[in-house]
Amino acid sequence: MKVINFKDGQFDTAKTILVLGYFDGLHKGHQALFDKARELAKAKNATVSVLTFPENPSIVFDKFHENLLKHLTSYDKRLALFEANGVDFLYLTEFTSHFAKLTSHDFVRDYVKKLQVEAIVVGFDYNFGSDHGDISKLSGYDTYQIAQVSDESGKISSTRIRKALLDGDVSLASQLLGYDYEVAGLVVHGEARGRTIGYPTANIETKNYQYMPAIGVYVVDIEVADTRYRGMASIGYNDTFGGENKTLEVNIFDFHDEIYGEMATVYFLKFIRGMVKFDGVEALIDQMADDERVARDY
Ligand SMILES: Cc1cc2nc3c(=O)[nH]c(=O)nc-3n(C[C@H](O)[C@H](O)[C@H](O)COP(=O)(O)O)c2cc1C
Ligand SMILES: Nc1ncnc2c1ncn2[C@@H]1O[C@H](COP(=O)(O)OP(=O)(O)OP(=O)(O)O)[C@@H](O)[C@H]1O
Numbered sequence: 001m002k003v004i005n006f007k008d009g010q011f012d013t014a015k016t017i018l019v020l021g022y023f024d025g026l027h028k029g030h031q032a033l034f035d036k037a038r039e040l041a042k043a044k045n046a047t048v049s050v051l052t053f054p055e056n057p058s059i060v061f062d063k064f065h066e067n068l069l070k071h072l073t074s075y076d077k078r079l080a081l082f083e084a085n086g087v088d089f090l091y092l093t094e095f096t097s098h099f100a101k102l103t104s105h106d107f108v109r110d111y112v113k114k115l116q117v118e119a120i121v122v123g124f125d126y127n128f129g130s131d132h133g134d135i136s137k138l139s140g141y142d143t144y145q146i147a148q149v150s151d152e153s154g155k156i157s158s159t160r161i162r163k164a165l166l167d168g169d170v171s172l173a174s175q176l177l178g179y180d181y182e183v184a185g186l187v188v189h190g191e192a193r194g195r196t197i198g199y200p201t202a203n204i205e206t207k208n209y210q211y212m213p214a215i216g217v218y219v220v221d222i223e224v225a226d227t228r229y230r231g232m233a234s235i236g237y238n239d240t241f242g243g244e245n246k247t248l249e250v251n252i253f254d255f256h257d258e259i260y261g262e263m264a265t266v267y268f269l270k271f272i273r274g275m276v277k278f279d280g281v282e283a284l285i286d287q288m289a290d291d292e293r294v295a296r297d298y
Pocket of ligand 2 (some may be wrong): 024124149
């Protein structure tokens with residue numbers, strides 16, 4: 001897959017199927033668009049291109065709040081997902097006030113016509129230009145609008161996945177995404193207390209603006225240096241010890257290496273329980289032994 005900044009003007013000249021949208025998380029709804037694009041590309045002997053935005057378009061419309069900077073994936077994971085979904089060319093353009101004002105006619109002139117577009121694939125609720133043009137009436141292009149992908153609770157959407165994470169429901173988030181929700185970060189030093197209670201933890205600091213699941217204890221897998229291990233994670237303030245910083249820490253099972261400074265990826269598999277402020281360290285240790293059983297059995 002080739003990543004191209006649209007404003008650099010280095011457009012590929014092969015005929016292509018163009019997929020449009022923001023695609024935070026590339027969830028199962030989004031994946032249906034890429035399934036269709038790949039099918040069309042094969043039939044028409046074309047490539048698959050996506051035109052998307054590095055940041056959330058809502059930044060242009062909504063009052064700012066921190067979550068607007070967050071994503072469901074790291075940038076690297078986002079690229080890997082586009083690639084895994086068969087994208088050959090990823091065109092990035094910033095979603096700005098000026099971009100938002102483009103009419104459907106402007107958008108076709110300034111973007112679609114720059115590429116050798118054979119067909120366009122969008123979702124059923126895709127919004128086309130500031131005049132909300134009807135993409136199916138676009139002359140000169142075959143357009144495909146993919147029907148809503150839904151489950152018993154309705155449309156699968158990035159919004160629902162963000163909410164599931166904020167509720168701690170990582171199982172639901174992963175089910176809607178079609179892969180385990182993951183957060184990547186650097187292994188840093190904590191209080192070095194974990195080892196004294198028999199549960200050393202790798203403290204993970206993420207540099208990505210990513211959604212963190214709710215405060216609580218989770219069954220996780222963690223990947224370090226290309227090996228995946230089972231573990232149990234805590235997201236919270238270490239209430240029992242009066243901690244002041246919110247941390248993500250993982251007790252990695254059957255693992256005894258020093259890994260400070262390494263990148264690790266935490267895959268959230270299941271919510272175990274909420275965070276508890278225990279009266280003493282013994283009660284915490286007993287509870288962690290229970291958590292370990294749950295996590296090993298998962
Ligand atoms: C699986 C797991 C469950 C935990 N549950 C709690 C908890 O319920 N309450 C709490 O105060 N701390 C909890 N912790 C956090 C511990 O207090 C923390 O790991 C310990 O203080 C070590 O901190 P350190 O890495 O800064 O040394 C949990 C940690 C893990 C790995
Ligand atoms: N469940 C779905 N079924 C079919 N198409 C979808 C689905 N979800 C999104 N799409 C389509 O995918 C493209 C990208 O959508 P978008 O990035 O707005 O995702 P979203 O999940 O709807 O996001 P949000 O929840 O933030 O509104 C659009 O063309 C949209 O119509």
